[in-house]
Amino acid sequence: MRNPTPFIQRMHAGGMMPIFFNPDVEVCLDLLHAAYEGGVRVIEMVNRGKEAKGIFPKIREAADKLPGIYLGAGTIYHSHEAEEFIDMGAEFIVAPVMNPKLGEYCAKVEVPWIPGCGTVSEVFFAQELGCELAKIYPANVLGPDFVPAVHAVLPKMELIPTGGVEPTAESLKKWFDAGVLCVGMGSQLFRKDLIAKRAFAEIKDSVRHAMDIIESIHASKA
Secondary structure: OOOOOHHHHHHHHHOEEEEEOOOOHHHHHHHHHHHHHOOOOEEEEEOOOOOHHHHHHHHHHHHOOOOOOEEEEEOOOOHHHHHHHHHOOOOOEEOOOOOHHHHHHHHHOOOOEEOEEOOHHHHHHHHHOOOOEEEEOOHHHHOOOHHHHHHHHOOOOEEEEEOOOOOOHHHHHHHHHHOOOOEEEOOOOOOHHHHHOOOHHHHHHHHHHHHHHHHHHHHHHO
């Protein structure tokens, strides 16, 4: 990384951005604490249900009691949605698409924005709008080889793959070796069967295991 901004430094240090939502606020709070206790410091709550806007302030309140946590809102398509979540305390915005109007709004209010990109052109347009970190989505379709292909023509852009990244040494090593800044994980990390059983201690352990793998990868590259 060349002269990384505070945002990029935080995302790199975080290594992994867990992505979560559940219509039950208590489950969301338990997932937040499981992720934090597992070593996570960057987390994204997605706007994927009518309950999300009511739950996010409670997540923000809980996160304020967890030193060092960096909380963003995801599945944001439009500026008005970003405005709502930023007003509720979102520190960064994540989108599944590359919407220039959303990027312009986030730049105006000086809140980092991570757009979802599936082509080199979309990554370029994001860069033109002042974006520093683009989400490779869906990562399971694009694959790790997409990363060096982007960096060959857009070397300053940092990338985070989301969708299909697994919390295993094999999967994580492929992505970090390809040159990503960090990785995003949702259902692979917060498994539905474990949530259904309220097995939050097991979820915490799986988060810790993934974080240990990422720390080991970072150490090997230092």
